[in-house]
Amino acid sequence: MSYGSFKLEPVCSAAMNTKSTQQNEESFGFRRVPKQMKAGMVREVFDRVAERYDLMNDVMSFGVHRLWKNMLIARANPQPGQLLIDVAGGTGDISRRFLAAAEKVRARKGGLPARACTNDINAEMLFAGRKDDDPETLTHACANAECLPFADDIADVVTISFGIRNVTDKPKSLREMLRVLKPGGRFLCLEFSKPTSQMLEIPYDLWSFNAIPALGDVVADDRESYQYLVESIRKFPNQKTFAEMMTQAGFAKVSFTNFTGGIAALHMGWKR
Numbered sequence: 020m021s022y023g024s025f026k027l028e029p030v031c032s033a034a035m036n037t038k039s040t041q042q043n044e045e046s047f048g049f050r051r052v053p054k055q056m057k058a059g060m061v062r063e064v065f066d067r068v069a070e071r072y073d074l075m076n077d078v079m080s081f082g083v084h085r086l087w088k089n090m091l092i093a094r095a096n097p098q099p100g101q102l103l104i105d106v107a108g109g110t111g112d113i114s115r116r117f118l119a120a121a122e123k124v125r126a127r128k129g130g131l132p133a134r135a136c137t138n139d140i141n142a143e144m145l146f147a148g149r150k151d152d153d154p155e156t157l158t159h160a161c162a163n164a165e166c167l168p169f170a171d172d173i174a175d176v177v178t179i180s181f182g183i184r185n186v187t188d189k190p191k192s193l194r195e196m197l198r199v200l201k202p203g204g205r206f207l208c209l210e211f212s213k214p215t216s217q218m219l220e221i222p223y224d225l226w227s228f229n230a231i232p233a234l235g236d237v238v239a240d241d242r243e244s245y246q247y248l249v250e251s252i253r254k255f256p257n258q259k260t261f262a263e264m265m266t267q268a269g270f271a272k273v274s275f276t277n278f279t280g281g282i283a284a285l286h287m288g289w290k291r
């Protein structure tokens with residue numbers, strides 16, 4: 020126990036040290052890193068891929084991510100006058116799709132334009148997605164999903180698409196997204212998930228671990244970032260576990276729908 024008598028250090032104390040180290044660590048792909056370093060490391064990844072992000076999404080998924088996002092928007096059921104907060108929104112396509120869908124309804128029914136705010140921790144991603152957006156309807160907020168810069172109970176819909184697996188403290192971020200949602204508001208989370216059949220899992224693993232980092236190398240000149248993206252997908256909890264995390268965070272009527280055999284899943288919940 021005393022200095023220099025390290026051989027006598029009790030086993031339980033060594034075990035406690037290991038446990039406390041584990042508690043202060045988080046997965047970054049397949050590596051364990053100190054919790055406080057993860058957000059910065061994730062930010063570096065998306066800094067590097069920002070310019071080629073949209074192109075790489077199409078290449079990696081053969082454009083299928085667009086269909087998944089269309090289904091998210093259909094479930095969100097955007098209406099005139101609503102406010103969407105899209106968390107970890109990157110280049111902002113969920114916000115734009117939401118506004119376009121709400122405009123279609125407004126053309127028929129009238130009402131006020133819908134509004135959206137794209138949030139992301141990474142300014143490079145927000146900049147890479149800048150288009151001729153109308154600042155009256157589409158705004159941006161650069162902030163961590165664990166500490167959203169919005170008042171309580173303001174959004175009709177909160178979305179997070181392929182973002183939650185990158186967040187260090189997922190329960191905290193889920194509680195934040197619930198906080199900003201209005202009572203009766205809807206939360207939708209689109210994320211890569213666990214394929215439901217082994218027949219799919221084997222080719223999917225081959226594609227993910229071989230083709231995607233190689234494509235990242237060729238298209239974005241960045242193999243390492245795409246290696247992280249693939250690994251982070253495998254570390255993310257499966258459909259049922261994530262649904263339980265949402266319930267724990269306080270969401271009501273939690274459900275999920277698998278897309279493309281569970282390669283992606285859309286989780287939904289409501290604020291009471």
Ligand SMILES: C[S@@+](CC[C@H](N)C(=O)[O-])C[C@H]1O[C@@H](n2cnc3c(N)ncnc32)[C@H](O)[C@@H]1O
Nearest residue numbers: 065107108109139140141144163164180182185
């Ligand atoms: C894979 S991209 C998804 C972008 C977009 N939502 C989409 O569906 O294409 C993940 C995004 O999450 C952002 N992100 C990672 N950690 C975050 C955090 N803690 N808070 C907010 N955004 C975060 C990244 O900067 C990146 O833009």
